[in-house]
Amino acid sequence: MKILLIGASSYLGARLYFDLKNNHQIIGTYFKTKLSDNFAQLDTTNEEDIKETISSVNPEVIIHAANYSNVRSCEKDLQMTKLVNEKATEIIVNHSKKINCQLIYISTYGVKDISEKYSNIYTLSKLKSETIIKNSLRNYLILQPRLIIGMSPNILNDRFSNRLLNNINEKKGGEYDTSWRFQPTYIGHISEVLELVISKKINQQTIPIMTKEIKSKFELAKDIFSSFGIEPIPIDQHNQLPLVADDLSTLKRLNLPIYSYQEIIEKLIKEYKNANYFQSGL
Numbered sequence: 001m002k003i004l005l006i007g008a009s010s011y012l013g014a015r016l017y018f019d020l021k022n023n024h025q026i027i028g029t030y031f032k033t034k035l036s037d038n039f040a041q042l043d044t045t046n047e048e049d050i051k052e053t054i055s056s057v058n059p060e061v062i063i064h065a066a067n068y069s070n071v072r073s074c075e076k077d078l079q080m081t082k083l084v085n086e087k088a089t090e091i092i093v094n095h096s097k098k099i100n101c102q103l104i105y106i107s108t109y110g111v112k113d114i115s116e117k118y119s120n121i122y123t124l125s126k127l128k129s130e131t132i133i134k135n136s137l138r139n140y141l142i143l144q145p146r147l148i149i150g151m152s153p154n155i156l157n158d159r160f161s162n163r164l165l166n167n168i169n170e171k172k173g174g175e176y177d178t179s180w181r182f183q184p185t186y187i188g189h190i191s192e193v194l195e196l197v198i199s200k201k202i203n204q205q206t207i208p209i210m211t212k213e214i215k216s217k218f219e220l221a222k223d224i225f226s227s228f229g230i231e232p233i234p235i236d237q238h239n240q241l242p243l244v245a246d247d248l249s250t251l252k253r254l255n256l257p258i259y260s261y262q263e264i265i266e267k268l269i270k271e272y273k274n275a276n277y278f279q280s281g282l
């Protein structure tokens with residue numbers, strides 16, 4: 001398959017590029033972080049840039065993983081959030097329609113947290129993008145990970161997983177929250193689901209990807225660090241989010257892989273022990 005991966009320089013995008021590149025002709029884009037000489041520059045706030053990239057690559061599948069994805073930055077810069085998270089999706093949708101390719105949008109399971117009592121600019125912008133896609137396209141898929149953990153060739157971004165890696169390298173456990181409880185997502189699980197949905201030509205689905213078990217950041221850190229002889233420090237950040245859990249019925253219905261928490265912990269420990277493996281070959 002010829003795939004255009006928008007946001008290959010992100011924490012998630014870099015791992016997707018790494019995992020998919022052997023089986024597909026994949027063209028990755030970056031905006032400011034040129035992780036690889038193979039990546040092409042694309043500013044998703046620039047319509048001409050998007051139009052030119054999509055028409056010249058002419059992909060069969062576009063994976064859209066570029067976003068203003070930090071909750072705090074979104075609260076601070078509403079205009080940029082609108083441009084990068086909503087307007088860009090609209091433009092990508094319009095141009096993917098023209099070449100009749102499939103659009104796979106990386107959303108977040110956080111959209112399920114939105115209620116009368118709770119919302120934030122980031123998740124609202126993701127929900128808006130989901131709505132734009134569902135209302136405009138027939139050839140689409142939406143993936144909804146929760147907090148993503150696992151190695152990526154991008155170890156620069158301020159992501160939970162990269163923080164774990166830094167603690168492992170420095171041999172000292174940092175502080176991890178005990179209050180927010182969620183179903184973690186293993187980064188390699190997203191790549192596997194992508195391989196399968198692309199090859200099975202699955203369409204018009206919204207797919208939550210995560211383990212069944214509900215954990216906190218502290219529990220995750222503790223279970224991973226136990227293999228590296230370090231201990232995380234528990235802190236209570238008083239996260240008030242109500243627990244919204246997924247029953248994994250979409251993964252089951254579509255015959256896609258499901259991993260238990262124990263299985264992902266084993267995979268994660270192996271990945272953190274071989275962290276250098278992900279630093280080559282982008």
Ligand SMILES: NC(=O)c1ccc[n+]([C@@H]2O[C@H](COP(=O)([O-])OP(=O)(O)OC[C@H]3O[C@@H](n4cnc5c(N)ncnc54)[C@H](OP(=O)(O)O)[C@@H]3O)[C@@H](O)[C@H]2O)c1
Nearest residue numbers: 007009010011012030031032033043044066067108147148
């Ligand atoms: N990380 C998680 O736990 C998590 C959980 C659920 C869903 N997601 C979703 O997964 C996707 C990737 O998240 P992430 O955490 O891996 O992201 P990230 O590391 O914060 O990276 C953000 C990406 O967006 C790109 N970007 C920002 N502004 C851009 C612009 N104007 N034009 C083009 N690209 C631009 C960045 O490019 P440069 O760096 O090159 O500037 C980078 O590739 C996002 O859609 C996010 O909502 C992530």
